[in-house]
Amino acid sequence: MFRVHCNKCFRHRKTDPTVPFHLAQCRHVICGPCLGQSSQERKCLLCGQALNTIQINRDMPTCVANYFEDPLRFQHLYRKISKFQADQRASDNLGFYRQLQQLEQNKRQLEGFCKMEAQLNRKVVEEKKRIAELRSYIAYHEDAQKRRRHSAHEGTHTPEFKEAWNTFVSTSDTTQSDKPSGRFCLDANMNSRSTRSRSYDVDTKDFRI
Ligand SMILES: [Zn+2]
């Protein structure tokens, strides 16, 4: 332990091991006899500050005992503490840096997902439009098929067909022309229904419906 002596009478504890020594709050060391002299005034004999002391022995608190320890011990402890805390700060900074990297990666990934979502939304719009067109196409052909079946069942043609047929017949009657109309085409049934046999310069199979 650090060499202890009285700051008032300069007595050494090593030479007077039976004499108690005290550490005052003002950081002055006072021996028992000198402390007895100042006990009435309760003021330090050296600096006059209020006297509040604790006896120097092995039972004194660590915060007081540290004043008598070898400073090198605290220097080593200081280095250990400094290195430990520096390592902890470096680890904390590394964690923060990795979090930033992860955030940047998440940001890039999110931007990619947003672009993909926009592309998919455009694709959905295009596909909906295409589906609507296909449905319209299917409905048109289903309706046409129904009309053809109905005509075959009734043995007659659709009103559109009849109108076209009447137009064709009336045109043929007024012009007395045997040339085929560009607006209408004959088929086998029509040939059989016609009251007059007709002959054409072109192959009529190209005009069949
Ligand atoms: Zn003394």
Ligand SMILES: [Zn+2]
């Ligand atoms: Zn003092």
